[in-house]
Amino acid sequence: MKRRPSTERLAQSVVMHIPDGFIDGKTAIATAILSAAGVGLALRQVRRQLPPRRVPLLGLAAAFLFAAQMINFPVAGGTSGHLLGGVLAAALLGPSAAIVVLTTVLIVQCFLFADGGVLALGANIFNMAIVGGGGGYVIYHTVCRWLPGTRGQVAAVAFAGWCSTVLAAVSCAAELAWSGTVRWGAAFTAMTSVHMVIGVGEGVISALVLLAIQRVRPDLGSEAGEEVGRGGTRPYRGWGEVVGFGLLAALGLALFVAPVACPWPDGLESVAARLGFKHKAVAPAVAAPAADYRVPGVRGAAGATAVAGAAGTVVVFGLALLLARALVREGHVKRDA
């Protein structure tokens, strides 16, 4: 069997899994509380909604995500990327089940493969499961509402895949900065810019995989409560959980970003703005700092990154629409019930 060069692992490790020692006590406790709340809510929802028949699917989906992360997609110049899968899992299983699945993946990676720290587990779960999965699902769900049909769904999963990657990176940078491991400006600029590139791959792969699954088993995605195909306009049963996870992700992001990014006392205002922003899931926390920041130096770089992020969000949304248009031809993917 071919051994993977470590560079392929690099993208994933560098980016997301925070090891122990990078997060200090207060950040570990804060992220652990938020993650426990999110995972607790998700478990409760899953217990309430998921038929017993589907319980083994959670474990298998977690194993699937782990295996899928091993499949490398060639990018230019010998480098390769792979699926992270937060939004894809949320689109296929629904947000609560996705958070449980992603949490499981992170726990197993932490204990079995030492990928991500034990005390940093709360932070990693928050970044990748709550923000990446739950927050990503809020964006996916919102775009799906605006753009019906398969084409809308594909655009939504591509756009949400990009957003969730970038948001998780912002959250990770903020936690590192809050712990005093790195400066906010440098961490934010580095993490966000790298992930704005990685996120494009994530979005495209998520869209392609979702389409591939729908081609074979159109019924699989419908478990999430999304209307698949036309005619199925049954209302989504879990608006409450969508709002809940969105608020939780937004609260955490505001909590971590505000103290490192806003040295002055009226941070509450920007928290509120961010909450409003995130809730509508358009150009979230990335855009918020740009409004007030005209401080020179490092913060200038962070502000510039934020502006670039906001512009990038619009561009990526357009690209997601184009991708969906290219992948789903009119009348081509007509689905019989």
Add this chain to the structure above:
Amino acid sequence: MIDDWVGHYHSRRESVVSRLPAGLKLGVALGMIVGTVLAPPGAIGWYVSMAVVLGLTVALSRVPVLFLLKRLAWLSPFVLGVALVNALQPAARGGWETVAVKSTICLLTVIVVSNTTPFSGVLHVLREARVPGLLITTIALMHRYLFVLVEEAERMRRARASRTFRRGRGARWQTLSTVVGQLFVRASERAERIYDAMCARGWK
């Protein structure tokens, strides 16, 4: 072969350490990690004593040193990345050496414990710690089918590679995503079979 493939999962050897109760090992490891993370930067004594404890445990547990070093190298990119970001800062904090030492100690602790403790022991500890049953079931099933699905993915990758010519990147992305999608379909079909098997054996 699985051990070789995952590359960072070492086959267990019987030793004094692996016979200790799982709860004790996990508790001590957690204590060491918490202590290391919370230790102030100047606490050289703590770091040295942790290193000594780890060294003794490695010697007793007969985990190969080369394997440990490989695993460390595998996981070090994050440390390097943060060091790089800090180096690019004009006013470097200079604190990242401590961070590097701390994360190395914690990493080694987890690697040693995970390679001397059977996973069923970990699950048992989690159950004792009142982790919700649904989460434990999911973790147990993931651990059980992890290697099955990884091998299935590898079989599919090989089958795909033997059937398709390389027609450029776009087409390869299409075929690869079909492989990933197919993997999910197979995983969910397997989940249904597992549920039937679980019911047949009196689950619930």
